[in-house]
Amino acid sequence: MTTETERAAGLLEAQAHARELFAAVEAGGLIAPGSGEREVSDRIRDLAGEMFGVRRFWHKRIVRSGPNTLHPYAENPPDRTLTDDDIVFVDFGPIFAEWEADFGRTFVLGDDPAKLAIRDALPEVFAAGRAYFAAHPDITGAELFTEVKRLTAEAGWTYGGPHAGHLVGEFPHERINGDQIEYYITDGSDDPMRRRDRAGRDCHWILEIHLVDAEGGFGGFHEELLDL
DSSP, rough: OOHHHHHHHHHHHHHHHHHHHHHHHHHHHHHHHTOBHHHHHHHHHHHHHHOOOOOOOOOOOOOEEEGGGSSSSTTTOOOOOTTOEEEEEEEBBBTTTTTEEEEEEEEESSSSHHHHHHHHHHHHHHHHHHHHHHOOOTBBBBHHHHHHHHHHEEEEEOEEEOOOOESSSSSSTTTTTTTGGGGGGSSSSBBBSSBBBBOOOOEEEEEEEEEEEETEEEEEEEEEEEEO
């Protein structure tokens, strides 16, 4: 049986691999003007296979650019071709040796100041949300979501999604309703986040930040482990 220490180490190693993958994506110029979002997604999928032998992803692969960056996870906007001076976010959930990663980053292809500003704000809001979680031992998912939205507004952006993260593990990721609400950082998720799951294991969480520039008509996304 896997110990809690081994579980945490596995999740952290999976995230480290995801970070390496995204660095290679950027260094290799895989996100380029003239490419379709699906084309970029397939390039990243193939690179994950070459680098780490990844063959499975536990949620749909997301590459969104321009106005498509306004759409939250559950939506499926039409494929779009990347342009010069574009903003793009990538959200992948690769499985490394049976461990799930969930990693999201935003890339700016040109030098548009507003797009660069939202890209640079994303890790700052993430860090502030993580610090708030660390400072409140009994925090609930609903309370953290409220704080993430407050931090977003304070930074001058609009929050773009129905939640700010979720458990990483065995759960119905696609659904945010009924008795699944406790698996998400969202309104109505009133259980303490630091708890055991239904299998008796420590809960581990992903924090995701989806900022929107309503006036500019684009958004950005940042996602990684919250509690490890």
